[in-house]
Amino acid sequence: MTSHTTPLTLASAAGGHPGFLSPSGVEIAFLLVGLVTLGAAVITVTTRQLVHAALWLVVALGGLAVEYLLLTAEFIAWVQVLIYVGSIVVLLLFGLMLTRAPVGRSPDADSGNRPVALGVAVAAAAALVWVVTDAFRTTWIELDGPAQGSTEVTGAFLFRNWVLPFEALSVLLLAALVGAIVLSRKRDTDADTGTGTAADTKAKATGTKAKAKAKAKAKATGAKAEAPGAETAGTDTKAEARPAPGDRSTPSRARTPREADAPGQEEQR
Template sequence: MTEAVPSYLSPTGQEVVFLLLGAVAVGSALLVVMTRQLVHAALWLVVSFGALAGGYLVLTAEFVAWVQVLIYVGAVVVLMLFGIMLTRAPIGRSADLDSGNRLVAAVVAVATAAVLVTVVIDGFRTAYTPLKPGAGGAEALGASVFATWVLPFEALSVLLLAALIGAIVLSRTDIPGGPPPSEDASPPPGDTAPPDQAQPSSPPDQTGGR
């Protein structure tokens, strides 16, 4: 059911909150691709996903909002952070994250955004649905996920677990097949050199003196 489009000069409180959440999502998404620190990029991704979840809540889609938080923020981003730590990836500022194609990427992003905005405005110019709280669809969606799509759901959980185990195996040096320890690594404090690497003692006095 559609109603007459109200004036854009008098937005409702829900529309203002939705616009603010959209601005936060877009701004944090830009920071994800512009920062040169991998951990900061993952944290800004958390902010972007959180803003999207808030937008779903404003649209009275609470099930999709909590799935956004649990799956993307609570699983994917956390898995990325654990993968960074377990594989000993560089977490500081890195110049390798800048590909040098900023101009091309900016042109493609602006063109894609212009096409999407044009299509949305042209397709929903005269359609307006008021944001009214409803009963929600958590019951129907939950029954569909855990009845029809339960096998892909469990397969995805096994895939994430396998990725985490693989990161642990690749980062361990005491497991056969793992990366060898670096040659320039100094031994930890308190370790003594092995017997075959001990310093040779001074040769005995050959002068015959007592």
């Protein structure tokens, strides 16, 4: 009689909890999200537009976070969102903007080693699938044991057993932050110094050009001032050379030596 009641009890228990969150629904959601994540990852490594690749990487990493949530690994899911989606992708986008990546398709984003890359990717995927399936065959989850994967359990384990490495990582991140600030301030100072030197050189060159223009203008003004005096002197000379209106005599001109000796020769004759 027990053998007959147990299947009925299991069937009634399964029928009492229908809906999308049933095990079959979770498996379907896991499969769909996995396909979307895989497609986004393939587009990320095959597209020639760097900005589009970064955005598709956001989709792929977000899909992994959803997969972790479906596996009830809440802490790992939110760490995935905070670190990878929120930090790594933003760092990549800032790197693309600061390096002035070309808009549109990049000719350098394509490689002739696609067959080799495809072979390596397929081999890595096969190895990962084999490792995961083998782990599921040999590893059993204790349902009655302590909870694992939740934020509370992970935080307690981290701050009780691994507090010293956690603090060391905190100091390392602080040192990296201080170094980044120092480097940025040094670059700003160098940029200001270079700008000031260039401005001083430009001001000196502008002053020299202004002085040269002023000297050339002064010389031109002096030459123009002397020119009217020369014209007046020439006019006076012409006026003296012209005869008076009532005087019909021809103006005197200088005699040549031959003309001066002509009267003496006539007397001798």
